[in-house]
Amino acid sequence: MQNESLIRIDEVSFTYEGASSPALSHVSADIQPGEFVAVLGHNGSGKSTLAKLLNALYIPTEGTVAVCGYDTRKEELVWEIRRRAGMIFQNPDNQIVATLVKEDVAFGLENLGVPTEEMIPRIESALSAVRMSKYADSAPHQLSGGQKQRVAIAGILAMEPSVIIADEATAMLDPSGRKEVLDTIRMLNRKKGITVVWITHFMEEAAQADRVLVVTDGEVRLSGTPAEVFDNVDLMQEMHLDVPPMTALANALRQEGMPLPAGILTVEDLAKEVDQVLCPSKSGT
Amino acid sequence: MLNNVTLGQYYPVDSPIHRLDPRVKLVLTIAFIVSVFLVKDASFPISSFIGYALLLGFIILAARLSRVPFKLLLKGLKPLRLIILITFILNLFFTGGSVVWVEFWIIRITREAFLQALCYSLRLVFLVSGTSLLTLTTSPIALADGIELLLTPLKKLRFPAHELAMMMTIALRFIPTLLEETDKIMKAQMARGADFESGNLISRARSMVPLLVPLFVSAFRRAGDLAMAMESRCYHGGEGRTRLRVLKITRGDLLACGVVAVLIALIVVEGRFLPY
Amino acid sequence: MPIEVRNLTHCYSQGSALTTVALNDVSFVAEDGEFIGIVGHTGSGKSTLVQHLNGLLKPTSGQVLVDGQDLNGEHVDRRALRQRIGLVFQYPEYQLFEETVAKDIAFGPKNQKLSPQEIDERVRYAMDCVHLDYEKYAERSPFELSGGQMRRVAIAGVLAMRPSVLILDEPTAGLDPRGRDRILTMLEELHEREHVTILMVSHSMDDMARLATRLIVMADGKIVATGTPREIFAREDMMTSIGLDVPAASRLCRALRERGVSLPPDLYRLDELKEHILRAWKGGKEEAHAE
Numbered sequence: 032m033q034n035e036s037l038i039r040i041d042e043v044s045f046t047y048e049g050a051s052s053p054a055l056s057h058v059s060a061d062i063q064p065g066e067f068v069a070v071l072g073h074n075g076s077g078k079s080t081l082a083k084l085l086n087a088l089y090i091p092t093e094g095t096v097a098v099c100g101y102d103t104r105k106e107e108l109v110w111e112i113r114r115r116a117g118m119i120f121q122n123p124d125n126q127i128v129a130t131l132v133k134e135d136v137a138f139g140l141e142n143l144g145v146p147t148e149e150m151i152p153r154i155e156s157a158l159s160a161v162r163m164s165k166y167a168d169s170a171p172h173q174l175s176g177g178q179k180q181r182v183a184i185a186g187i188l189a190m191e192p193s194v195i196i197a198d199e200a201t202a203m204l205d206p207s208g209r210k211e212v213l214d215t216i217r218m219l220n221r222k223k224g225i226t227v228v229w230i231t232h233f234m235e236e237a238a239q240a241d242r243v244l245v246v247t248d249g250e251v252r253l254s255g256t257p258a259e260v261f262d263n264v265d266l267m268q269e270m271h272l273d274v275p276p277m278t279a280l281a282n283a284l285r286q287e288g289m290p291l292p293a294g295i296l297t298v299e300d301l302a303k304e305v306d307q308v309l310c311p312s313k314s315g316t
Numbered sequence: 317m318l319n320n321v322t323l324g325q326y327y328p329v330d331s332p333i334h335r336l337d338p339r340v341k342l343v344l345t346i347a348f349i350v351s352v353f354l355v356k357d358a359s360f361p362i363s364s365f366i367g368y369a370l371l372l373g374f375i376i377l378a379a380r381l382s383r384v385p386f387k388l389l390l391k392g393l394k395p396l397r398l399i400i401l402i403t404f405i406l407n408l409f410f411t412g413g414s415v416v417w418v419e420f421w422i423i424r425i426t427r428e429a430f431l432q433a434l435c436y437s438l439r440l441v442f443l444v445s446g447t448s449l450l451t452l453t454t455s456p457i458a459l460a461d462g463i464e465l466l467l468t469p470l471k472k473l474r475f476p477a478h479e480l481a482m483m484m485t486i487a488l489r490f491i492p493t494l495l496e497e498t499d500k501i502m503k504a505q506m507a508r509g510a511d512f513e514s515g516n517l518i519s520r521a522r523s524m525v526p527l528l529v530p531l532f533v534s535a536f537r538r539a540g541d542l543a544m545a546m547e548s549r550c551y552h553g554g555e556g557r558t559r560l561r562v563l564k565i566t567r568g569d570l571l572a573c574g575v576v577a578v579l580i581a582l583i584v585v586e587g588r589f590l591p592y
Numbered sequence: 593m594p595i596e597v598r599n600l601t602h603c604y605s606q607g608s609a610l611t612t613v614a615l616n617d618v619s620f621v622a623e624d625g626e627f628i629g630i631v632g633h634t635g636s637g638k639s640t641l642v643q644h645l646n647g648l649l650k651p652t653s654g655q656v657l658v659d660g661q662d663l664n665g666e667h668v669d670r671r672a673l674r675q676r677i678g679l680v681f682q683y684p685e686y687q688l689f690e691e692t693v694a695k696d697i698a699f700g701p702k703n704q705k706l707s708p709q710e711i712d713e714r715v716r717y718a719m720d721c722v723h724l725d726y727e728k729y730a731e732r733s734p735f736e737l738s739g740g741q742m743r744r745v746a747i748a749g750v751l752a753m754r755p756s757v758l759i760l761d762e763p764t765a766g767l768d769p770r771g772r773d774r775i776l777t778m779l780e781e782l783h784e785r786e787h788v789t790i791l792m793v794s795h796s797m798d799d800m801a802r803l804a805t806r807l808i809v810m811a812d813g814k815i816v817a818t819g820t821p822r823e824i825f826a827r828e829d830m831m832t833s834i835g836l837d838v839p840a841a842s843r844l845c846r847a848l849r850e851r852g853v854s855l856p857p858d859l860y861r862l863d864e865l866k867e868h869i870l871r872a873w874k875g876g877k878e879e880a881h882a883e
Contacts (some may be wrong), residue, residue: 074390074740120541125537126541128545134561138549141557142549190550207633278451284866289873298840302851305848310852504684504686507648508703509700526689528691529689530686
């Protein structure tokens with residue numbers, strides 16, 4: 032028997048009110064506990080719609096979404112689902128509610144009705160997990176974009192979720208902010224075993240996931256490990272998505288006849304393989 | 317510059333007054349306002365004098381304890397100086413009386429008029445400085461909390477106390493963000509040759525359109541985003557909600573209540589037994 | 593129309609305890625026809641610098657000379673000089689306000705007091721530059737377009753003023769790969785076809801590698817290096833020391849050289865790297881044959 036899925040998306044279609052065509056059509060996917068799954072797609076591909084279906088912000092027009100076994104169509108389960116599936120959004124400014132960092136982290140707990148004395152240690156440990164403890168008493172507008180996103184993560188973390196869904200959480204950040212946020216999430220995934228659904232259009236972020244789903248025109252077109260997905264260089268380009276530059280270069284070299292293996296993602300991968308082709312005598316070192 | 321605007325006039329230091337429960341401070345401020353009106357008017361000059369002296373003493377005591385510089389307290393009076401002046405002048409010239417000090421042409425100033433003018437102006441000064449002291453020593457967010465909790469009994473009458481406080485919190489949270497945004501849009505339009513400073517009133521009002529439309533569009537987008545973010549974090553109104561900030565009445569609060577009670581008692585008593 | 597920046601220093605909140613030096617003695621010249629990339633960490637002073645170039649900020653000390661005239665000098669027609677320097681801010685789509693795309697783009701030319709006919713020409717020109725079909729989009733509301741299209745409308749709004757110098761602060765921020773490619777292609781054409789001098793602030797070294805003719809590297813309010821992308825990207829250690837990346841191609845070039853593959857030290861584009869690797873490979877095969 033298969034592992035119990037954390038999130039089960041079964042033949043889901045979603046059409047916005049008044050829209051003529053569906054934003055998602057017949058999407059199916061299973062997400063296992065502890066997985067880091069990236070959903071890659073360009074703007075308008077339906078990937079953000081998918082994110083909002085996982086948190087019961089949207090309810091599927093057809094098909095079912097189940098989070099931790101809870102069916103999102105059942106209204107009485109909405110709060111059970113949302114506390115288990117925390118969401119982080121794109122704009123760092125538009126998801127911080129309170130005027131102080133620690134109070135924002137408390138927001139979800141207050142909504143859940145957690146007693147005050149229990150809140151304080153949970154806020155402290157959430158802030159320390161994202162390394163923002165020393166900003167507990169700062170005002171949000173004094174923070175950088177990356178720091179604001181980390182506060183948003185802490186706000187979710189305090190609610191002790193099973194899965195964090197990040198809907199383009201790094202799209203508005205500079206490179207160091209992006210790294211800061213992705214590193215934090217990866218650390219939470221590895222150390223705390225929190226499942227992550229990472230929605231993005233940056234291939235370099237998707238390349239760090241355990242598994243990548245590529246969404247285009249409301250459909251899942253590719254699915255697999257980053258190496259498996261990105262090796263479809265032509266198909267990715269046809270969908271106007273980037274592939275890691277080293278994968279693209281490896282592909283171009285391969286087309287010229289160079290015998291390079293598949294699954295090259297990083298500079299180190301390609302350097303090693305090219306070196307091996309150029310100086311076969313060195314192989315083994 | 318726009319981004320240097322401080323919020324309200326809160327003066328962030330730690331003091332016994334700052335530490336008071338915002339609910340207590342709100343109630344005491346109202347009590348203080350009442351006591352200002354309890355002071356006898358100028359027809360009882362001695363009683364009135366003693367009453368104002370007590371109020372002055374109280375304000376000085378409170379201001380010293382709060383570590384708010386007097387200069388800041390006086391600054392709060394500045395926007396109202398014209399009103400205070402007009403109050404003084406109107407009362408000075410249009411109050412009747414028997415002991416005439418100055419009289420020529422149609423102007424007639426009497427002792428009674430002078431005392432009344434003084435009384436009414438002082439009343440304004442005390443009202444303003446009392447409320448300034450509240451806003452100087454209480455952060456806007458604590459005020460919002462205090463108001464929410466004081467209004468909670470009204471929830472039974474379907475008064476949206478929680479929603480009101482949440483609105484105040486969100487407004488406070490987004491003021492710096494929107495100010496920053498205003499600055500950015502203004503610069504962007506100036507780079508396209510927009511002119512926000514010259515021209516007559518109508519053309520100036522019209523020149524605000526390129527600033528206001530984007531600002532509104534952005535505020536609505538932010539509101540939509542925020543609503544979704546709040547919902548995803550299980551926000552469902554005030555029902556069943558706990559709070560991180562719990563307000564507790566301390567001994568300091570009781571002491572402050574006692575002091576104000578004594579102040580009011582003194583004013584009432586001296587007004588009653590000193591009918592001069 | 594060259595722009596010269598001389599010993600430019602800018603302090604925020606001067607005189608108070610919070611004084612911060614955002615720019616510290618910055619000097620450079622942007623010559624006609626250059627495509628200058630300004631790179632640096634957030635807070636390195638890039639955005640402050642850019643706002644000085646069309647007079648939105650005034651220097652604390654130093655000068656900005658446009659065509660030899662001091663932008664903040666006394667007897668200077670600041671408005672006229674400013675109009676020749678187009679400035680596109682970060683997320684420029686947030687400044688759109690008119691009912692139709694055409695009207696919004698016309699805002700700048702209108703402020704220049706041009707005739708209706710000229711304004712119309714300018715709008716058509718600008719829409720053509722950003723690849724938006726006039727017939728299809730002119731009468732649409734800018735608010736119902738996609739994010740990438742909105743950004744192009746906003747850029748058209750600046751291009752309609754026909755600036756000789758175009759300054760862009762992170763024009764591709766927040767766009768997906770398709771939106772980003774459209775903007776970059778459009779800038780490439782503007783530079784090559786319309787001979788507009790371009791200064792672009794960006795965090796993306798790959799974008800810079802593709803477009804810039806010269807890079808200015810900033811850190812802590814100062815210019816720490818300037819040179820062609822080839823020169824700058826060959827200095828990987830300098831770049832990483834101030835928290836900046838180099839393009840993936842530069843890193844591969846270095847990694848291969850460290851493994852003893854003979855390659856020129858300063859390759860930074862994927863296409864040239866591909867050529868060199870293939871040459872080395874084919875050369876190696878011939879050698880093997882000769883033996």
